[in-house]
Amino acid sequence: MATDLARYFAPLLSHHFAGLATPTVKQHEHVWRLLARVVSGRDRRFVGLSSLETADIDACDLPRRYSQIRCLIDDLRAIDEAHPELLASAVKRRLKKISRHAQTSTPREPYTECVSNQLRSRADEAVAAARDRIFSGRKRAVELRTNGCDWPTALQLRIIDGERLPQSDRDRLRPHSIDIRTLAESTLLRTHDACAFIIALGLRCEMPFECLRTLRADCLKNPSGGFVDIEYRKSRGGTAVRIKRERVRDGGISTPGGLVRLALELSGPARERLASSDHPDAAYLWLGYVQSGHPSWRRFRLDYNTFSLAARSYGVTADDGSPFEQFSGARLRKTVKAANYRRKGGHLRSFATDHTPRAASKHYASVEALAEDHAKAVEAAQERLLGSAMTPLILSPSEEEEALLNGLERQGRTFTGSELVPALSGSEDTFLGACLDFWHSPLVTAEDGSCSSGFSSCLHCRNAVFTRRKLPAIICYLDWIEDRRSILSISSWTAAHGLDHARITKQILPRFSEKDVAHARSRVTESVLPVPLHIARG
Structure with missing residues (x-):
C-alpha cells in the first residue's frame, strides 16, 4: 500500500x-x-x-x-x-456514500447576541490597533533609514526588515533597552492580529471558518457598486466543487471587503519578500512576523489554540456574566446564518444561498437559538389567519361623526368620543389607517411595547380604523398591488398580496360611495401621500 x-x-x-x-x-x-x-x-x-x-x-x-x-x-x-x-x-x-451508520449529531448553536456583539467589537478594536501600530512602525522605519547611521540603528533596521539576528548582536542591543520582538512586530501583522481579522470577517460573512483561514492574496474579485466577491476554497465540498465565491460589501474596515484590503496592505512587505524567493506562502493572505522558525516573515499557522487564546484575551463575558472561554470558529458562521435567517423571514429558498434547502433547514434553521423566532412566526401566522376572517372597522363620514358624539364598541371594549379624537383626527395615523391603541398591538410588538408589524398588517388588525381620509393611501397601495401581477407568478402574487387585495376590494372600498372613491383616486397622483416610498414611486 x-x-x-x-x-x-x-x-x-x-x-x-x-x-x-x-x-x-x-x-x-x-x-x-x-x-x-x-x-x-x-x-x-x-x-x-x-x-x-x-x-x-x-x-x-x-x-x-x-x-x-x-x-x-x-x-x-x-x-x-x-x-x-x-x-x-x-x-x-x-465511494458514493460516506458512512453506513446514521448520524445523530446535534447542530452547533450560534453565539448569543451579547457574545457576538462583544466579539465583533473587540475584534474590530484589535484590527484598528494593528493598523495604527503598523502604520506608526513603518513611519518610524522611514525615519531611522533617513536619520540613523550608527550600529544600533543598523541592527534595528535589520530586525524591522525581518532578519533574525545572531545572539551576539542581540546581546549588543540589551543595554539600549530595545525589545527585539516589539520591534520586529512593529511593521507587520502578528498571529493575534490575523485572528482578529478572521473573527471580524467571520461575523460579517457566511464563509466557513476554515476557508477564512486559508484565503489567498487574490481572493477579491469583481469589485462594483460597493460590493466585491471573495473567492475561497471549500475543502469540505468534495472533489467536484472546490472554488466558491461570496458577494459582500466593500468599503471601510467595517465591511468584509475593506477588512481584506487592509490585511493585504499590512501583509504586503512579507508577501513581496516571499514572492521574490518563489516561496509558496506568498500566495496566501495571512502573512506576517512569526517569532520562531525560518523565514521570520511567513504564513501564520492558525490553529484552534491560537484562536482560543486570542478570544480569551478580549475579555468577553457570557450572558450570565461569566468569562467566555469556549471559542468555536464554526459558531461564527452559525451566528451570521441565524441573523440572515431572521432577516429573510425564515424563507429557506432565499436563505439557502450555498446549501440545499434541506441542508440549510437541518444545520442552520433547526437550532435552539431560533426556536423563539419559529414560535413567533407560528403565532403571527395564526393571528394573520384569524385577522383575515375579522370584520374590519370601517367608518363612513356619517358613522365617523356619530362615533365622535356617542363613542363606539370594538372587540368587547368601549371607546368614548374623546378617546376616538386622536385616531379620527389624524394624530394616530398609520400608512393605511388610524390606530386605536398603538401600544397594545394584537400582532407583533417591539421591546418597548410599540407595534412593530409591517404597514400592510393594519388591514388585518382589530385596532385599525379605516375612514374616508385614508382612501387615497389605500387606493395607492391597491394600484401597487395590481402592478405586481405583471412581475410575479399567480401563486407568488396570491401568497404575497391576495389577502390584502381581498380586504381592500371586497370589504373596505364597498363601504364608501362612488363619489368618495373617485375623489380619493384623483388624489393618488399627488406628490405627497403618506405611503412608503417604494409604493409612492410605483
Missing part, C-alpha cells in the same frame, strides 16, 4: 491538503494506518489499491467515527478522480 500511496496519492497532497483544517491531516494519517492494519489482517494477498475491496472500507467505518471514514472516502475519491482506472468498480460505488 505504501508504494501505491507514494505513486498515486503523494502527487495530490499539495492540492488535496491545501488549507485543510477540519478534519486535520493527522486524521487522514490515522485512517490510512487503520486501513493498512485491516488489509494486513485479511486472509488474502493485498497487492495495492487495485485489490482494495468494499469490505476493507466498511471495516474502517466504525460507529460514531464519521470524521474518520470521511477522511478515507475523500482521499479515495481524489485518487479515483486522478486515476479512474485504478479502483475496482465495486469500490467506486462504495
Whole structure:
C-alpha cells in the first residue's frame, strides 16, 4: 500500500491538503494506518489499491467515527478522480456514500447576541490597533533609514526588515533597552492580529471558518457598486466543487471587503519578500512576523489554540456574566446564518444561498437559538389567519361623526368620543389607517411595547380604523398591488398580496360611495401621500 500511496496519492497532497483544517491531516494519517492494519489482517494477498475491496472500507467505518471514514472516502475519491482506472468498480460505488451508520449529531448553536456583539467589537478594536501600530512602525522605519547611521540603528533596521539576528548582536542591543520582538512586530501583522481579522470577517460573512483561514492574496474579485466577491476554497465540498465565491460589501474596515484590503496592505512587505524567493506562502493572505522558525516573515499557522487564546484575551463575558472561554470558529458562521435567517423571514429558498434547502433547514434553521423566532412566526401566522376572517372597522363620514358624539364598541371594549379624537383626527395615523391603541398591538410588538408589524398588517388588525381620509393611501397601495401581477407568478402574487387585495376590494372600498372613491383616486397622483416610498414611486 505504501508504494501505491507514494505513486498515486503523494502527487495530490499539495492540492488535496491545501488549507485543510477540519478534519486535520493527522486524521487522514490515522485512517490510512487503520486501513493498512485491516488489509494486513485479511486472509488474502493485498497487492495495492487495485485489490482494495468494499469490505476493507466498511471495516474502517466504525460507529460514531464519521470524521474518520470521511477522511478515507475523500482521499479515495481524489485518487479515483486522478486515476479512474485504478479502483475496482465495486469500490467506486462504495465511494458514493460516506458512512453506513446514521448520524445523530446535534447542530452547533450560534453565539448569543451579547457574545457576538462583544466579539465583533473587540475584534474590530484589535484590527484598528494593528493598523495604527503598523502604520506608526513603518513611519518610524522611514525615519531611522533617513536619520540613523550608527550600529544600533543598523541592527534595528535589520530586525524591522525581518532578519533574525545572531545572539551576539542581540546581546549588543540589551543595554539600549530595545525589545527585539516589539520591534520586529512593529511593521507587520502578528498571529493575534490575523485572528482578529478572521473573527471580524467571520461575523460579517457566511464563509466557513476554515476557508477564512486559508484565503489567498487574490481572493477579491469583481469589485462594483460597493460590493466585491471573495473567492475561497471549500475543502469540505468534495472533489467536484472546490472554488466558491461570496458577494459582500466593500468599503471601510467595517465591511468584509475593506477588512481584506487592509490585511493585504499590512501583509504586503512579507508577501513581496516571499514572492521574490518563489516561496509558496506568498500566495496566501495571512502573512506576517512569526517569532520562531525560518523565514521570520511567513504564513501564520492558525490553529484552534491560537484562536482560543486570542478570544480569551478580549475579555468577553457570557450572558450570565461569566468569562467566555469556549471559542468555536464554526459558531461564527452559525451566528451570521441565524441573523440572515431572521432577516429573510425564515424563507429557506432565499436563505439557502450555498446549501440545499434541506441542508440549510437541518444545520442552520433547526437550532435552539431560533426556536423563539419559529414560535413567533407560528403565532403571527395564526393571528394573520384569524385577522383575515375579522370584520374590519370601517367608518363612513356619517358613522365617523356619530362615533365622535356617542363613542363606539370594538372587540368587547368601549371607546368614548374623546378617546376616538386622536385616531379620527389624524394624530394616530398609520400608512393605511388610524390606530386605536398603538401600544397594545394584537400582532407583533417591539421591546418597548410599540407595534412593530409591517404597514400592510393594519388591514388585518382589530385596532385599525379605516375612514374616508385614508382612501387615497389605500387606493395607492391597491394600484401597487395590481402592478405586481405583471412581475410575479399567480401563486407568488396570491401568497404575497391576495389577502390584502381581498380586504381592500371586497370589504373596505364597498363601504364608501362612488363619489368618495373617485375623489380619493384623483388624489393618488399627488406628490405627497403618506405611503412608503417604494409604493409612492410605483
